[in-house]
Amino acid sequence: MTASVKRLASVSLLSLALTSAAFAADEKLRTAAEQAQPAVIDSLHEMVMIESGSSDLDGLQKMADFTEARLKALGARTERRKTTRGTGADIVIGTFEGTGTKKLMLIAHMDTVYERGILVSQPYKIDGNRIYGPGIADDKGGIAVILHSLKILNDAGWRDYAKLTVSFNPDEEVGSIGSGEIIAGLADQHDVVLSCEPTTAAPIARNDSLLLGASGTATGVMEVKGKASHAGAAPQLGRNALIELAHQLLQTQDVAKSIPGTQLNWTTAKAGTVRNQIPELATAGADIRVTVPDGVQKLQAALDEKIKNRLIPDTDVTVKITAGRPPFIANDRGRALAKDGQAIYAEIDRKLDIAEMTGGATNAGFANRSGKAIVVESFGLAGWGYHARDEYIDTSSIVPRLYLMTRMLTELGKRK
Ligand SMILES: [Zn+2]
Structure with a gap:
């Protein structure tokens, strides 16, 4: 047996021992x-x-x-x-x-x-x-x-x-x-x-x-403040928070699609208290999922930008995302x-x-x-x-x- 063959044999024995140990x-x-x-x-x-x-x-x-x-x-x-x-x-x-x-x-x-x-x-x-x-x-x-x-x-x-x-x-x-x-x-x-x-x-x-x-979780809350007025006698004096909310939900519903690793779905909404009053307050809630560390911040920034576009002048619109589990x-x-x-x-x-x-x-x-x-x-x-x-x-x-x-x-x- 030549030296090189011997070396080869001992190397393969060694690797076999390691393999079987592993x-x-x-x-x-x-x-x-x-x-x-x-x-x-x-x-x-x-x-x-x-x-x-x-x-x-x-x-x-x-x-x-x-x-x-x-x-x-x-x-x-x-x-x-x-x-x-x-x-x-x-x-x-x-x-x-x-x-x-x-x-x-x-x-x-x-x-x-x-x-x-x-x-x-x-x-x-x-x-x-x-x-x-x-x-x-x-x-x-x-x-x-x-x-x-x-x-x-x-x-x-x-x-x-x-x-x-x-x-x-x-x-x-x-x-x-x-x-x-x-x-x-x-x-x-x-x-x-x-x-x-x-x-x-x-x-x-x-x-x-x-x-x-x-994924991490977060909750989004959109709030629209309008102005109440008599729905029959003077609707033109009011600022309808419900209609503005509807506009905002439509224009933000796909906001997460352009931010990789985020998902947003509006899932709840509430507006008005009685039929004969133009509603002054409307709110909506969103289920949010994130798979990137800065997803919540990016989504918040994108929403803040989108909601600047109002349908009804003199309404006040805010969105707040609260981070849940990271x-x-x-x-x-x-x-x-x-x-x-x-x-x-x-x-x-x-x-x-x-x-x-x-x-x-x-x-x-x-x-x-x-x-x-x-x-x-x-x-x-x-x-x-x-x-x-x-x-x-x-x-x-x-x-x-x-x-x-x-x-x-x-x-x-x-x-x-
Ligand atoms: Zn579990």
């Missing part, structure tokens, strides 16, 4: 994930039986009791913070101190879109691979992934992190109006935030996915982390897709707002029917999702 599953974690499945289903059942719509203070506090007790049992220091707006229900925050260097954060939400009493018409039920229940995927599945992944890692003695924080908020479905700033503030104190909204189940989606973008646009480091997720899924022979953008807004927008932490979305279970009827999770996603979360955390813990 694709070898962590069998301990995989086995633990498989063993955890019945307990995950028990937790899902318990949580679904606690109805916790975003306006259901009693149900939300019960969910807070449940999640706080679970975090305590895992050895977390827990804290309950009141949301600053809305129902005033509690955010549950659990903190673990470890022996490593990374600061990691996991987030999910406890509220659902369903009204009290929903379990009567949509009960918890198991049908093959599907388990049905209001909020079971969005987002009780996300909570279950967090709690049971931490249980697996706790049992394995894993403490390779400086700090690990868990946040469960009670108002995600109403824009995290009373918790978003708290989530954003906490996220900024961490290196990585994994947000646990559900992923889409098969066969609707070919594969599970991680998500790198979600858009989530993952940075390059988030994209790289999602690719790591794909490699982890490959270890257990599963395909993981990377989804770029969804129209629904999520807490990842707050976590990612400053760009300090690396943020990736959709570490929850695979499901379908969110915000609709017959919401379910696919039980065949439980093991891969526990494996993904536990492997991702141990991998992140190792990094310098």
Whole structure:
């Protein structure tokens, strides 16, 4: 054997060793994930039986009791913070101190879109691979992934992190109006935030996915002030706010079309109080979605320009956009982390897709707002029917999702 052939042989042996190492599953974690499945289903059942719509203070506090007790049992220091707006229900925050260097954060939400009493018409039920229940995927599945992944890692003695924080908020479905700033503030104190909204189940989606973008929300209010007068005796003395509003809605309805990454739809309107008076006040409301950081500002500027064109002189027209949840646009480091997720899924022979953008807004927008932490979305279970009827999770996603979360955390813990 010549020297060059020897070298070639040893190089290929080395690369083979690396390749097989990269694709070898962590069998301990995989086995633990498989063993955890019945307990995950028990937790899902318990949580679904606690109805916790975003306006259901009693149900939300019960969910807070449940999640706080679970975090305590895992050895977390827990804290309950009141949301600053809305129902005033509690955010549950659990903190673990470890022996490593990374600061990691996991987030999910406890509220659902369903009204009290929903379990009567949509009960918890198991049908093959599907388990049905209001909020079971969005987002009780996300909570279950967090709690049971931490249980697996706790049992394995894993403490390779400086700090690990868990946040469960009670108002995600109403824009995290009373918790978003708290989530954003906490996220900024961490290196990585994994947000646990559900992923889409098969066969609707070919594969599970991680998500790198979600639109932000905003609300637009247009107000027209005119002048009241007798609609029968002296209409010419009035300035009809309703007619001016109609003119303004027509001329602004397509305003977002020229601003990439924005969407505006006028959805509500109100004018006048009685039939026989020329109305002096008219208002309209718009639903706004943005997928670019400066979308709200650009839209506001374009609207301010458009409304200068009046139909009725002497009317006063204003538009005010109030930003809601910021858009989530993952940075390059988030994209790289999602690719790591794909490699982890490959270890257990599963395909993981990377989804770029969804129209629904999520807490990842707050976590990612400053760009300090690396943020990736959709570490929850695979499901379908969110915000609709017959919401379910696919039980065949439980093991891969526990494996993904536990492997991702141990991998992140190792990094310098
Ligand atoms: Zn959700």
